[in-house]
Amino acid sequence: xxxxxxxxxxxxxxxxxxxxxxxxxxxxxxxxxxxxxxxxxxxxxxxxxxxxxxxxxxxxxxxxxxxxxxxxxxxxxxxxxxxxxxxxxxxxxxxxxxxxxxxxxxxxxxxxxxxxxxxxxxxxxxxxxxxxxxxxxxxxxxxxxxxxxxxxxxxxxxxxxxxxxxxxxxxxxxxxxxxxxxxxxxxxxxxxxxxxxxxxxxxxxxxxxxxxxxxxxxxxxxxxxxxxxxxxxxxxxxxxxxxxxxxxxxxx
Numbered sequence: 282x283x284x285x286x287x288x289x290x291x292x293x294x295x296x297x298x299x300x301x302x303x304x305x306x307x308x309x310x311x312x313x314x315x316x317x318x319x320x321x322x323x324x325x326x327x328x329x330x331x332x333x334x335x336x337x338x339x340x341x342x343x344x345x346x347x348x349x350x351x352x353x354x355x356x357x358x359x360x361x362x363x364x365x366x367x368x369x370x371x372x373x374x375x376x377x378x379x380x381x382x383x384x385x386x387x388x389x390x391x392x393x394x395x396x397x398x399x400x401x402x403x404x405x406x407x408x409x410x411x412x413x414x415x416x417x418x419x420x421x422x423x424x425x426x427x428x429x430x431x432x433x434x435x436x437x438x439x440x441x442x443x444x445x446x447x448x449x450x451x452x453x454x455x456x457x458x459x460x461x462x463x464x465x466x467x468x469x470x471x472x473x474x475x476x477x478x479x480x481x482x483x484x485x486x487x488x489x490x491x492x493x494x495x496x497x498x499x500x501x502x503x504x505x506x507x508x509x510x511x512x513x514x515x516x517x518x519x520x521x522x523x524x525x526x527x528x529x530x531x532x533x
Contacts, residue, residue, distance in 0.1 A: 286377025294382045303361035303383070304390040310357035310365045311394025312401070314349045315486050320402050321345035323409050339472050347465025354457035362444075363457065366480045367391050372437040372508035376516045378445060388482075395486030403490055413493035414476040414484045414500055422496050425475035429503020430510070432467040433479045437511035439463045446520055479504055 294300060325338050350365065357363035362379075364370045370387045373379040379387075399411040416425050443449060443456035464479060471477035478484045484500035487493075 287374065288377065288380045290380030290382030292382075294380060295386050300383055300386055304386045306357040306360035307364060307387050307390040308394040308397075310353040310361070310363060311391050311482060312398045313356070314346075314353035314365055315395045315398035315483055316401060317349035318342075318346045318483065319399060319411060319487060322412065323402060323406055326412075327406075327409070334473070339469060342472055343465040343468040346468055347461040349461075350464050351457050351461030354460050358457065361387065365391070366436075366504075367482050368433050368480060368504035368508040369437060369440055371505050372440065372512040373445070375509045375512040376441070376445065391482040392485050395482040396489050397486075399486040399490040411487040411490045413488045413491050413495075413497070414478050415493075416475050416496055416499070417473060420474050422499050425496070425499045426503040426506075428471045428475050429478060429499060430507040432471050432477060433504040433507030434511045435467060436460065436463050436479050437508040438515055441511065441515040442519075446515070448520075475499065479507075481505070 322342060325341055326332075329335075329338070353365045354363035357365060362373075364373065364387060367388045370379065370384050370391070374381060374384045402411055403409065416422065439459050440456070443452055443459045449456075467479060468477040476484075478500045481501045481504055484497065488497050
């Protein structure tokens with residue numbers, strides 16, 4: 282079972298050169314992803330005079346996040362594995378594919394990258410607001426938690442199927458594309474309800490810069506639960522003990 286392979290790591294692991302390089306890769310990938318994703322929303326607001334959300338705006342958000350994540354995962358894949366998401370890192374940890382110490386290093390880099398991207402957006406747009414994630418009218422926090430659980434389950438399940446599974450074969454080549462596409466598709470589903478984060482760092486960056494924390498916990502609890510369920514389900518059913526070997530953290 283996946284949870285039996287959870288590892289803390291060695292004391293000096295976080296200071297190893299490969300771990301430091303991986304953290305930098307996560308930082309820069311997150312900057313790329315959040316700058317494009319959050320920036321597209323800000324551009325939409327500027328073009329519409331901060332008008333109401335529209336179906337075309339939702340499609341634009343879906344496409345910008347899908348394209349940006351495809352690139353962000355691709356450029357980080359060979360160094361850090363291109364997690365670009367604390368929930369993905371948590372799913373990897375639950376599956377025994379990354380140690381806790383390295384996961385913490387990734388989380389710090391991912392959160393700092395998201396904050397840096399939002400600060401860059403605020404400066405480069407002349408002080409425009411980096412809007413924090415929020416719930417739409419009529420959506421209760423626990424409704425949003427369920428949304429985030431299901432959407433993040435789909436994301437991390439896709440990560441396991443296309444990048445983590447030792448039997449993935451040639452399908453691993455399209456892993457970054459598949460990961461970007463599932464995020465884009467989920468935004469079309471959940472964007473109108475809770476913003477469809479699936480990524481605690483993506484929610485954390487604008488929350489810090491705008492200092493808006495209303496219901497922020499939703500965007501941590503939901504994705505982490507969804508990631509854990511996906512990791513346990515996929516590993517238990519499809520990987521199991523059939524020659525499973527924990528992957529180095531930069532193999533996905």
